[in-house]
Amino acid sequence: MTENTENDDHMPAFGTGGPGSASGRFLESSLIAAISMVYNAAGADQVQAEFRLGPNHIVDLAVLDSNKPELIEVKNITPQTQKRLSDALAQIHALGNEFQRLYGQTPRLVLFVPGPLANDRIERFAPGNVEIRNSEWLLAEARRYGVEQDVREVLNHVIRTETEGQRMKAKLLRLPPGQHSWVEFQALCADIFDYLFSPPLKKGIRESINADGVDRRDIIMPNYSTQGFWAFMREKYLADYIVIDAKNYRKPIAKPQVLQLANYLSTHGPGKFGILATRAGGNRSSRIVCREQWLIYNKIIVIFDDRDILQMIATKDAGGDPTEVLQQKIEDFRLAI
Structure with missing residues (x-):
């Protein structure tokens, strides 16, 4: 062998x-x-x-x-x-x-x-x-x-070639974390999540600002799905719009970054589901706040790091469903409570 x-x-x-x-x-x-x-x-x-x-x-x-x-x-x-x-x-x-x-x-x-x-x-x-x-x-x-x-x-195996995800993977691996490249990271995240989730989600609306001009959401992906995983997310977690906040920090994010995204989420606004796209994941305080936001306010926030994003790209490139990473992260989060 x-x-x-x-x-x-x-x-x-x-x-x-x-x-x-x-x-x-x-x-x-x-x-x-x-x-x-x-x-x-x-x-x-x-x-x-x-x-x-x-x-x-x-x-x-x-x-x-x-x-x-x-x-x-x-x-x-x-x-x-x-x-x-x-x-x-x-x-x-x-x-x-x-x-x-x-x-x-x-x-x-x-x-x-x-x-x-x-x-x-x-x-x-x-x-x-x-x-x-x-x-x-x-x-x-x-x-x-x-x-x-x-x-x-x-x-029942079928071979399919995919190159778009490979290009995005290479860009992510080349892009350094830190303040100097946060604009590039935000733009790349918008492209990556469009690639991963659209369709069935609509392509992301970038740099959305609410009517008061206070809350700036990096990426919002409208969710009009009537079946499948994203329909479930709408029904269970009020994920009418997927709010994605991109953080190009060198270190794991902490409590303030989770609270910032949580402030964007509301029943009468985009809904109560958000994603934090990070380079190094979150620290202990960020995980505690995610738990509190779910238990107290029914807001669910998922933190992705580079490894998660690369895994989703690899799954998509292999003809798989990248939402499996999201599904399993939510399951792990819920079952740990």
């Missing part, structure tokens, strides 16, 4: 619609079957699905090679937040520890996800003893061992 070929710039995309959709809504059994097909074609010994390690641990796929056993944990939805990825890595580590306890061997640990993970996210959160593989690796191996067509049929 070849080494990991993870590269979010040239990621094949899953086809839209159906069980093999770009949003990662795969049947886990289909992914396990496709991966097993590749290992069997490569001549691997004892490829076993749902391999049980005692009463409390089950491995999605185990390759019981006597020289180097391999444990593969398969996720049918790509983890797109730090917490989700950390949880998945903790799970595969627990399986590895249990295998070593029972059999006295240290297995190779593999986490398989259907969609892309931005390289920065992998380097920052994935330890060196876990290999992360995805559809690109799977297709490369299937091609190598002559079962590509069979694997494609299982996954």
Whole structure:
């Protein structure tokens, strides 16, 4: 088997619609079957699905090679937040520890996800003893061992080329944080969120000022969606307009920046949902204020950093749904309360 070929710039995309959709809504059994097909074609010994390690641990796929056993944990939805990825890595580590306890061997640990993970996210959160593989690796191996067509049929896989997101990614990586480039960062954020969310959202209105001339909102994206995720956001969080505030700070944002955005949000104004686009995320005080704004005023504010934005671009470029990052961040926020 070849080494990991993870590269979010040239990621094949899953086809839209159906069980093999770009949003990662795969049947886990289909992914396990496709991966097993590749290992069997490569001549691997004892490829076993749902391999049980005692009463409390089950491995999605185990390759019981006597020289180097391999444990593969398969996720049918790509983890797109730090917490989700950390949880998945903790799970595969627990399986590895249990295998070593029972059999006295240290297995190779593999986490398989259907969609892309931005390289920065992998380097920052994935330890060196876990290999992360995805559809690109799977297709490369299937091609190598002559079962590509069979694997494609299982996954309903479609390749699509996208370059616009790659250009935006390169711009973001080149743009330095700090006051001198805040105008460029704001303009780039407007382009990025248009690329990610429009359609179904309307393209962003830039530098919107209210009637009193007091509140200046960097970007506002009208939300007239009648179905899907953004319709849910309108109904649940009064997200009639998506208010996006771009902060090109070198350090994590703090309480004042969250309160500034919170002041923009109101029932009779743009609604009660906002996004803070930052370079380095938020500090503890910013997270506390986000929690207070939700619990007291029903305002929900999501903070994105560069890694989140790059992950959304990678997901979009792979034919996926970038709102999955937003969905998972909101879920993590709500479930932590």
